[in-house]
Amino acid sequence: MIERIQCSIFLKGWEGTVEKSVSTRIDLEPFLYRVERPARYLGKELNSIHKNPADKVRVGLCFPDTYEVGQSHLGLKILYHLLNERDWVVCERVYAPWLDMEEVLRNSDTPLMTLESWTPVRELDLLGFSLPYEMLYSGVLNTLELAQIPLQRQERGERDPIVIAGGPCCFNPAPLESFIDVFVLGEAEESIVELAEVSRERSLSRGERIEAMGKIAGCYLGGQTVVESHADGTIRALIDSSGNPAKPVVKRVVADLDCSYFPTRQIVPSIPIVHDRGQIEIQRGCQWGCRFCQSGLIYRKQREKSLATLVRQAEEVVRHTGYEELGLASLNAVDHSQIHELIDRLNLCFAGKNVAIGLPSLRMDTFSVGLATALQQVKKTQLTLAPEAGSQRLRDAINKNLTEEQILATVRAALDVGWRDLKLYFMIGLPTETDEDLLEMARLLREIRGLARTYKGRPLGLSCSMSPFVAKPHTPFQWAGRFSNEELSHKIDVIRRSVGRNVATLKWRDLELSRLEGVFSRGDQRLARVLMKAHELGCKFDGWTECFDAAKWATAFEMEGIDPSFYSDRERGEHEVFPWEMVSAGVERNFLWREYVRSRDRIITPNCTIDGACSACGLSGHNMGC
Amino acid sequence: MNEKNRPESQARVLHRLRVTYSKLEAGRFLSHLDLCNLMGRAIRRIDLPVAFSEGFTPRPRLAFGPPLPLFVEGENEQVDIDLTAKLDPAEIIHRLNDTLVEGVRTLEASYVDPRSPSITASIDRAHYVVTGREVGICFPQTRLDQVLASPSIVIEKTSKGIKKAVEIRPSIFSLLEIDRGFRAVLSAAPSRTLNIFDLLTVLDPGFTIQEGFRYRVVRSMMTSQGT
Numbered sequence: 001m002i003e004r005i006q007c008s009i010f011l012k013g014w015e016g017t018v019e020k021s022v023s024t025r026i027d028l029e030p031f032l033y034r035v036e037r038p039a040r041y042l043g044k045e046l047n048s049i050h051k052n053p054a055d056k057v058r059v060g061l062c063f064p065d066t067y068e069v070g071q072s073h074l075g076l077k078i079l080y081h082l083l084n085e086r087d088w089v090v091c092e093r094v095y096a097p098w099l100d101m102e103e104v105l106r107n108s109d110t111p112l113m114t115l116e117s118w119t120p121v122r123e124l125d126l127l128g129f130s131l132p133y134e135m136l137y138s139g140v141l142n143t144l145e146l147a148q149i150p151l152q153r154q155e156r157g158e159r160d161p162i163v164i165a166g167g168p169c170c171f172n173p174a175p176l177e178s179f180i181d182v183f184v185l186g187e188a189e190e191s192i193v194e195l196a197e198v199s200r201e202r203s204l205s206r207g208e209r210i211e212a213m214g215k216i217a218g219c220y221l222g223g224q225t226v227v228e229s230h231a232d233g234t235i236r237a238l239i240d241s242s243g244n245p246a247k248p249v250v251k252r253v254v255a256d257l258d259c260s261y262f263p264t265r266q267i268v269p270s271i272p273i274v275h276d277r278g279q280i281e282i283q284r285g286c287q288w289g290c291r292f293c294q295s296g297l298i299y300r301k302q303r304e305k306s307l308a309t310l311v312r313q314a315e316e317v318v319r320h321t322g323y324e325e326l327g328l329a330s331l332n333a334v335d336h337s338q339i340h341e342l343i344d345r346l347n348l349c350f351a352g353k354n355v356a357i358g359l360p361s362l363r364m365d366t367f368s369v370g371l372a373t374a375l376q377q378v379k380k381t382q383l384t385l386a387p388e389a390g391s392q393r394l395r396d397a398i399n400k401n402l403t404e405e406q407i408l409a410t411v412r413a414a415l416d417v418g419w420r421d422l423k424l425y426f427m428i429g430l431p432t433e434t435d436e437d438l439l440e441m442a443r444l445l446r447e448i449r450g451l452a453r454t455y456k457g458r459p460l461g462l463s464c465s466m467s468p469f470v471a472k473p474h475t476p477f478q479w480a481g482r483f484s485n486e487e488l489s490h491k492i493d494v495i496r497r498s499v500g501r502n503v504a505t506l507k508w509r510d511l512e513l514s515r516l517e518g519v520f521s522r523g524d525q526r527l528a529r530v531l532m533k534a535h536e537l538g539c540k541f542d543g544w545t546e547c548f549d550a551a552k553w554a555t556a557f558e559m560e561g562i563d564p565s566f567y568s569d570r571e572r573g574e575h576e577v578f579p580w581e582m583v584s585a586g587v588e589r590n591f592l593w594r595e596y597v598r599s600r601d602r603i604i605t606p607n608c609t610i611d612g613a614c615s616a617c618g619l620s621g622h623n624m625g626c
Numbered sequence: 627m628n629e630k631n632r633p634e635s636q637a638r639v640l641h642r643l644r645v646t647y648s649k650l651e652a653g654r655f656l657s658h659l660d661l662c663n664l665m666g667r668a669i670r671r672i673d674l675p676v677a678f679s680e681g682f683t684p685r686p687r688l689a690f691g692p693p694l695p696l697f698v699e700g701e702n703e704q705v706d707i708d709l710t711a712k713l714d715p716a717e718i719i720h721r722l723n724d725t726l727v728e729g730v731r732t733l734e735a736s737y738v739d740p741r742s743p744s745i746t747a748s749i750d751r752a753h754y755v756v757t758g759r760e761v762g763i764c765f766p767q768t769r770l771d772q773v774l775a776s777p778s779i780v781i782e783k784t785s786k787g788i789k790k791a792v793e794i795r796p797s798i799f800s801l802l803e804i805d806r807g808f809r810a811v812l813s814a815a816p817s818r819t820l821n822i823f824d825l826l827t828v829l830d831p832g833f834t835i836q837e838g839f840r841y842r843v844v845r846s847m848m849t850s851q852g853t
Contacts, residue, residue, distance in 0.1 A: 046667075
């Protein structure tokens with residue numbers, strides 16, 4: 001059972017019962033007058049959990065970005081409550097302090113603290129980083145430094161926390177291997193508890209505990225693999241500690257999602273955050289097999305929760321949080337077999353309470369008028385649709401399984417029920433893309449604008465956001481090359497010129513940033529040096545436009561004599577050994593190569609859950625519910 | 627708007643509950659807007675039959691008194707909540723306190739005539755208590771009297787990047803020395819509201835908000851000239 005103690009009472013009791021060596025509370029209050037949004041650092045939000053740490057395993061879960069970003073992350077919410085359900089664990093949150101707070105901490109030589117108890121992060125037993133995207137890597141190093149924990153894994157001592165990492169980025173541990181003690185592959189609901197159990201073994205030394213953690217399924221230890229390279233920098237072989245070719249560590253999956261732990265007493269931040277809503281997870285995984293999409297491959301197999309479970313969890317979340325909005329998290333909500341029934345039930349459940357239902361991700365082809373209408377009963381916001389690529393040829397190449405007729409039908413359906421704000425999401429620079437594909441995309445936007453003219457009412461707000469394609473490990477495009485930033489600039493120009501004024505607002509992601517993401521996405525162990533250098537030069541918050549400094553990163557690469565395009569731009573040969581092959585998402589390399597070849601021939605691979613035809617991705621060999 | 631054209635839901639009789647609450651300790655780090663949001667969510671958690679505003683994003687109908695600045699605690703703040711059913715005020719207070727975040731507590735509540743003036747319209751003075759957290763801080767009455775004797779006090783304020791000279795003397799009604807600090811009664815009238823921290827910079831030259839922890843600043847109550 002979760003202990004819920006009022007903070008004031010708790011502090012009194014704590015001073016009396018806990019030895020000084022266990023936790024030293026630091027009073028942050030004087031600092032809070034010197035920073036923007038002081039409530040970021042308060043840690044006393046509704047439903048946050050405050051426990052007496054005496055004789056407990058102390059875990060910190062860190063999202064190395066601001067409170068507002070980190071607190072929005074569903075995965076950490078699940079693990080936070082799941083760990084705190086155990087009476088022998090105290091789990092607290094750690095976020096990256098914003099620049100102003102960082103300055104205050106550094107100037108006063110104050111170590112970074114956990115959010116709940118304001119005790120030093122370095123006093124934890126386990127510190128876990130969540131890494132959904134590569135732009136957080138500099139944040140990992142900065143967080144460790146602020147916490148006064150040695151950055152290099154090998155320099156840590158007996159009293160330092162064991163540093164673990166989870167999330168999609170761990171499917172290529174190589175660039176972070178020098179800094180992370182244990183990587184947790186796949187869904188961590190079970191492994192995180194097993195890791196905490198090992199930390200409970202106080203008789204073991206730190207090294208012995210790490211070794212024991214390495215035996216847990218789905219856990220990979222930093223430095224477990226030795227890389228043998230060719231003269232050109234590509235890899236000859238990945239070797240394990242006994243000198244044999246490394247056997248891949250395979251991800252963990254939750255077998256029964258419906259029965260899996262899900263917290264409904266979610267923390268309600270006192271300040272607005274990025275995703276400021278209650279959340280239920282209706283489904284995990286996606287079986288459409290888009291060839292660029294890492295999530296689709298690493299979260300296989302697709303599993304859904306039952307209607308009864310979801311209605312109960314939704315009702316509990318709203319009751320415990322009072323949120324005015326409930327998000328139905330999934331990679332593709334409309335794949336849920338009972339999505340219509342679910343929305344009807346939720347609308348009924350929240351009638352008169354003004355609770356809006358939000359679907360963060362919708363696939364265009366199966367999106368239906370009925371669903372749009374059902375949602376609109378509560379609230380009408382901007383509708384985001386992701387055709388991903390503008391031409392049919394390219395959509396087939398990426399296996400989007402989506403025709404132009406389907407796109408236009410979806411737009412018509414949205415307009416019919418009164419949506420007047422559409423956001424379209426495209427990738428640019430996809431493998432084999434030509435100017436013709438971009439002209440097609442511009443034509444599609446004009447077509448949509450034309451469609452909207454036939455509708456009465458407010459003119460359509462149409463925005464189009466473009467992200468340069470970044471190749472990810474464990475996807476069919478892991479072999480693919482990337483266009484240079486000069487070529488990508490040209491592509492953006494082509495679109496801008498041909499879309500025409502008053503058709504759509506165009507936005508695109510920073511090209512340098514996306515290239516850096518590409519470097520680390522397919523990077524190897526040598527990049528640790530670049531990361532270290534960039535950190536020393538002051539790189540942090542790379543996901544923030546106002547903080548990202550491409551010049552500093554360029555200097556870091558130069559100083560370490562490493563050419564970034566070797567990682568980001570180069571097309572790989574069929575048999576090249578990848579730096580991430582010591583870990584596996586359960587999907588076979590043969591399947592990925594077949595898919596890569598099919599993409600060049602523009603052959604669609606159907607969704608195996610709908611068409612029933614097995615595409616032999618390899619998952620069935622791993623007892624992952626396939 | 628013509629009374630006849632009003633939607634029916636707005637014209638119907640509502641029960642206006644005036645709630646007194648405190649925002650102390652950790653509560654001083656929450657902004658007024660944060661407070662509005664968390665009060666709305668607390669109301670939803672306890673299923674209070676609250677009236678909602680019209681429009682596409684209906685919000686619970688709450689009307690707060692003058693906002694507390696960040697870093698200032700409030701002992702007797704007020705908010706009006708429009709309800710569609712008349713429930714026992716004591717019960718509401720009890721249930722709200724079970725679910726409110728640390729630092730915010732409701733103290734008492736009673737129904738007022740929905741046609742009576744709003745909280746903001748019924749007060750014009752704010753009473754503050756400022757005390758130093760360190761020993762040795764004091765504001766001698768002679769110094770406070772000097773301020774009160776000045777015919778004019780002009781401070782420089784920066785609003786939207788533009789510096790502006792502001793006359794604050796007419797907004798100060800009284801200043802009284804207490805142990806390690808002072809009490810102040812300041813104007814809370816819409817055009818004449820004086821931020822307590824602006825007064826502090828007059829009384830303690832060199833004070834900046836970065837050093838705000840030196841003082842505990844509490845708004846103890848709000849009154850109107852008549853009371």
